[in-house]
Amino acid sequence: MAESGAELKREVIDAAARFADTPDLRSVLVTSVLNLEKLEYDLYRGKHHWVPRSQRLFGGQIVGQALVAAARSVTDQLHVHSLHCYFLRAGDPKVPVLYQVDRTRDGRSFCVRSVKAIQHGQPILTCQASFHMSQPSPLEHQFTMPSVPPPDALLTVEELIQRHLSDPNVADVTKQGLNKILAEEVPIEIKPVNPPDFRRHVVMEPKKLFWVRAKGHIGEEDMKLHCCVAAYVSDYSLLPTALLPYPKYRAQFSASLDHAMWFHNTFRADQWMLYECESPWAGGSRGLVQGRMWRQDGVLAVSCAQEGVLRAKNTTQSKL
Ligand SMILES: CC(C)(COP(=O)(O)OP(=O)(O)OC[C@H]1O[C@@H](n2cnc3c(N)ncnc32)[C@H](O)[C@@H]1OP(=O)(O)O)[C@@H](O)C(=O)NCCC(=O)NCCSC(=O)CCC(=O)O
Numbered sequence: 001m002a003e004s005g006a007e008l009k010r011e012v013i014d015a016a017a018r019f020a021d022t023p024d025l026r027s028v029l030v031t032s033v034l035n036l037e038k039l040e041y042d043l044y045r046g047k048h049h050w051v052p053r054s055q056r057l058f059g060g061q062i063v064g065q066a067l068v069a070a071a072r073s074v075t076d077q078l079h080v081h082s083l084h085c086y087f088l089r090a091g092d093p094k095v096p097v098l099y100q101v102d103r104t105r106d107g108r109s110f111c112v113r114s115v116k117a118i119q120h121g122q123p124i125l126t127c128q129a130s131f132h133m134s135q136p137s138p139l140e141h142q143f144t145m146p147s148v149p150p151p152d153a154l155l156t157v158e159e160l161i162q163r164h165l166s167d168p169n170v171a172d173v174t175k176q177g178l179n180k181i182l183a184e185e186v187p188i189e190i191k192p193v194n195p196p197d198f199r200r201h202v203v204m205e206p207k208k209l210f211w212v213r214a215k216g217h218i219g220e221e222d223m224k225l226h227c228c229v230a231a232y233v234s235d236y237s238l239l240p241t242a243l244l245p246y247p248k249y250r251a252q253f254s255a256s257l258d259h260a261m262w263f264h265n266t267f268r269a270d271q272w273m274l275y276e277c278e279s280p281w282a283g284g285s286r287g288l289v290q291g292r293m294w295r296q297d298g299v300l301a302v303s304c305a306q307e308g309v310l311r312a313k314n315t316t317q318s319k320l
Pocket residue numbers: 052056057058059060087088089090091235236237238239240254255256257309311
């Protein structure tokens with residue numbers, strides 16, 4: 001029991017610190033993935049958390065970390081409004097990634113930073129991020145958010161998988177695949193608007209809608225951090241949109257080649273946002289995908305676009 005006002009205050013501060021450090025309450029994206037270690041002036045080191053089954057680093061992690069490095073070199077008044085990245089080489093999960101920032105230009109309203117992500121002495125990603133000191137403007141418009149059920153009315157991917165697994169007719173190979181998905185520690189929560197076709201039987205339009213948020217708490221103050229988390233989240237499940245019309249094909253090799261983002265309005269990446277993904281084109285073993293993230297109140301927060309390599313194989317072809 002605290003005996004004095006000062007001791008009580010200390011206990012409250014300690015309890016708050018313990019609360020804040022509880023890993024399941026604070027997003028691992030904030031405590032670990034996007035918490036870069038500073039090695040030198042404009043040089044940082046990032047560590048990994050979740051690594052996809054492809055055993056190449058998740059593109060969103062590299063983009064998010066590159067944006068953290070860039071954002072540390074600009075003042076608090078400047079906010080990222082766009083970024084453009086190329087994924088040059090597969091990221092190696094066995095070693096950390098270094099981020100080297102070049103202060104490309106400092107203007108009155110805009111600042112541009114170029115970031116190189118390096119492993120084994122070679123660039124795995126180049127990123128240019130532009131920051132802006134926002135100004136009021138009479139020119140304001142946006143598309144209307146699609147009308148969908150709210151996140152409270154929908155199930156998470158994990159809940160949908162559990163429900164599907166309880167069906168005794170599910171094939172063993174499908175069960176194995178779904179159990180692998182359940183075992184992954186992706187720091188993102190997803191609630192699809194339309195339940196996914198786990199059996200991959202149905203030809204679908206190359207469009208999907210899902211609610212998405214970072215797992216854990218981030219807090220409301222740091223808009224720069226929310227943008228970095230959105231950069232991480234935005235690469236998740238975007239490219240597979242291009243595969244929806246081709247249930248008979250399996251992507252033998254798929255990887256994002258580039259990633260671009262535009263940040264329009266403030267948002268919280270630890271609160272549900274509607275992610276609207278569509279693929280207007282695929283051809284030549286590549287696919288283009290575009291995404292829009294909407295706040296629950298209908299405000300367009302983020303737009304993004306990405307091209308990926310998609311080398312597909314017909315799974316129904318005879319092996320003879
Ligand atoms: C895209 C590539 C691979 C560049 O392709 P290249 O073909 O030029 O590279 P390469 O080194 O010559 O070849 C790589 C592999 O592809 C094979 N290959 C090359 N050309 C081929 C062709 N025409 N047909 C069939 N296979 C081909 C090579 O034999 C080699 O296979 P072997 O290896 O068997 O020898 C590279 O730029 C890259 O890896 N970038 C990083 C992409 C990335 O990691 N993105 C982020 C993660 S993806 C992501 O996060 C998406 C999110 C999500 O999963 O939803």
